[in-house]
Amino acid sequence: MPPTTRRMSFPRVVIERDTDSEESSSEEEEEPQNFDHEVEVEVEVEVEEEEVIENEKEAKVLEDVKKKGKAPITISLKKVCKVCKQTGHEAGFKGATYIDCPMKPCYLCKMPGHTTMTCPHRVSMEHGVVPARKRSTRSPLDFVFERQIRTNVPKIKPAFVVPDQVDCAVIRYHSRRVTCLEFHPTNNHILLSGDKKGQLGVWDYDKVHEKTVYSNIHSCILNNMRFSPSNDGTLYAASSDGTISCTDLETGMSSALMNLNPDGWHGPSSWRMLYGMDVNADKSLVLVADNIGYLYMMDMRSHNKTGEEILIHKKGSKVVGLQCNPVQPELLLSCGNDHFARIWDMRKLEAQSSLVDLPHKRVVNAAYFSPRSGSKILTTAQDNRIRIWDSIFGNLESPSREIVHSHDFNRHLTPFRAEWDPKDPSESLAVIGRYISENYNGAALHPIDFIDTSTGQLVAQVMEPNITTISPVNKLHPRDNVMATGSSRSLFIWRTKDDSELVQEKDERKIILCGKSGKKPKGKFDCGSDDDSDNDTFSPKGKKSKSNKSEAKPSSYTLNKFKTKSTKSSK
DNA sequence: AAAGCATGATTCC
């Protein structure tokens, strides 16, 4: 299947400023940023000329120094690479295209000797995602064996359905970046979102305006949340404040069930945080793990801790992911900062007793069993590789596939996690946001990638000109062809184009602006009042139009800045 | 428009 291409036109967008005062709290006064699309102008620097000038300047400096008879002070007037501090090249954005520092290893595959632009993992596919070569550490017998075991995976892969169009959004809904998302297990239009500040958002994206942010549940990062398997109005959340919260979504009442810091703050070295979390319906347990390698279990009925904590990862390292196998709930998968993902048998859980250790080259952000058979494992590591083990019953010595994909660690971003599409019967489609940007007709955009993990092929990359921030948090709906994205502080709901047109009468999107909006509204998502620039087309109208030869795209497509419903905006 | 800040894994000593 060829990669799904970008949409050639974008629908009209209805923007509404949030009127209720439910917006998430935010200390600072906020000002919307500009979003006037300035098309990239390629500045072709005449290097030689510049060098001459610089040399002249340098010579002058040297001359002055000589006159004064003092020891020469080294003043470099040459432009210096901000990455390696050497001259002769410069790293950074040239328009919407990022130029790597050639002295550093490739930002994509991390190998030295080339840059992202010429990375072999990018060249063949134009957009940076290709399969790594399959490792040949397995014998043919392994594959035969594996085929016998994996019986419940369909032989013919159905066509993937990709939600590729933003249907509605809440902009600046959270007061800090979004850290996790969860769809309501039974109510199809409810999206739960957690943020770095510990706030919990509940948004009915069908009735777009129905949204709440709870700000008093946690005091810092909400790392993971799960619904109670026995009561879908109850949500558990694990936070870096060291507590598990249990929230009744009807009443908004919340209680802390576990507190790893009962004595309060005694400095960063003693503060405990909760990261990984899952629920085990069979055993009626909430499983959580902390920042120093321990696993805790809590009974969901009594809300009491059961048993002692168990060291499941290297002491002192974060355990960021926990998941019980969907088919065999006594199988537990964990992953963390010690560069391992591990499989455990919950019937004999103790330190050092893992069934399997899956080594990675860097921190493992996430590890998931496949959603239906539970027999595959998908991990996301900070070495820019997605790894897939095709069968937990087969040879687990090395991953079945490693897919090079840009999802680096950045301390200011929520860690990326590749997640399975729960609706894909073949258990091969996964979604993950992309770190490095693509020059998209002059705008640097960060697509969300859909990857066929059975081949490593990029199935689709979805993006939206108005989302200029990176989208590390993405969740596919368990039943509908819907995807939720958390990008910076905003939430987006994507649908497939056809579905979207069924839902919306016209080709219209509903965008709700939250957060304090300050003075003159102007720019992205915010052309509400007087900023009524009719220039909605986004085309290389630039001055020296020598840019984008390679981007052989239509000369213009409609960007449709998100408009207000108010009378003024539609011309 | 440029600079500053928030702040986590890793490396180095």
Next chain:
DNA sequence: TGGAATCCCTGCTT
């Protein structure tokens, strides 16, 4: 072993 320096395509503010 532990603290300091380093970092890199961020996102926001002043």
